[in-house]
């Protein structure tokens with residue numbers, strides 16, 4: 616008799632638990648909330664319209680393990696279409712931004728078969744997936760601000776090169792370290808960094824030698840735009856900047872990012888043709904009239920979510 620009662624209680628508890636979690640899921644879906652529950656990233660919202668993504672494996676110096684590569688991609692793909700956020704900040708938890716590729720967790724990209732051709736057919740889509748982890752930052756139409764403290768090694772330079780704006784602390788240093796671990800960098804530094812710093816000779820020097828460059832040099836060459844005495848000051852400034860950008864028309868801000876990314880990789884006539892096509896639609900936005908009215912009335916405009 617006791618046995619049957621126990622089983623009944625277990626079944627009842629199970630269905631209550633299940634109903635509770637289904638209700639939670641339904642509420643989340645109904646309210647349009649996206650879940651950002653990750654193992655290697657912590658996502659918070661320090662201000663309205665601002666998301667803060669923290670690389671969150673401080674005990675491993677935020678080294679990029681297999682879960683990280685997947686989660687980074689997923690996170691930015693979600694943020695790209697999440698109407699609750701207009702600007703994103705990326706920083707690292709613990710004593711430095713990131714130590715780059717997790718050298719203890721590379722099983723995903725190391726071929727195991729005997730046949731070179733078959734290994735290659737497996738490897739290429741894997742490498743492309745890793746590339747997409749950072750390209751998803753660039754594809755996200757919302758501005759992404761990197762806030763770097765301590766070291767930013769290997770994959771960290773790839774990641775921050777895909778961001779729109781880079782701030783760092785006085786103690787920050789950067790290292791395109793791939794050469795030193797026998798790799799040709801393949802997730803974005805070689806493609807993006809030379810265009811950011813506009814100095815091909817120096818880009819090659821940094822990539823071929825893997826020498827560290829510190830905050831002052833990073834600012835001098837245009838890799839970062841501002842340096843702060845410590846992490847707290849940098850994060851505060853990043854939040855202020857993010858809030859300012861978030862107060863502008865999201866139609867205009869996101870169109871600007873899309874156009875700047877496109878124009879970087881195309882000729883001036885192609886870039887102009889692209890923005891003409893884009894703006895033939897976007898100039899019809901209510902944000903244009905709202906901005907003009909606010910300007911005339913000397914008021915701050917409020918723009919609705921996208």
Ligand SMILES: CCC/C=C/C=C/C(=O)SCCNC(=O)CCNC(=O)[C@H](O)C(C)(C)COP(=O)(O)OP(=O)(O)OC[C@H]1O[C@@H](n2cnc3c(N)ncnc32)[C@H](O)[C@@H]1OP(=O)(O)O
Nearest residue numbers: 675676678714715716717718719724745769770792793802
């Ligand atoms: C298809 C692939 C695409 C991606 C490519 C990306 C490539 C790259 O990122 S290449 C660069 C790889 N990273 C490195 O070579 C950095 C290695 N680490 C260091 O040089 C130092 O740890 C560092 C200078 C960052 C910090 O030195 P510090 O003395 O302050 O700390 P440590 O005692 O060395 O490290 C503390 C613990 O963290 C572990 N750790 C550090 N880096 C990594 C890493 N990259 N992967 C895995 N684990 C790492 C280190 O072993 C220590 O662990 P423990 O001894 O257990 O405390």
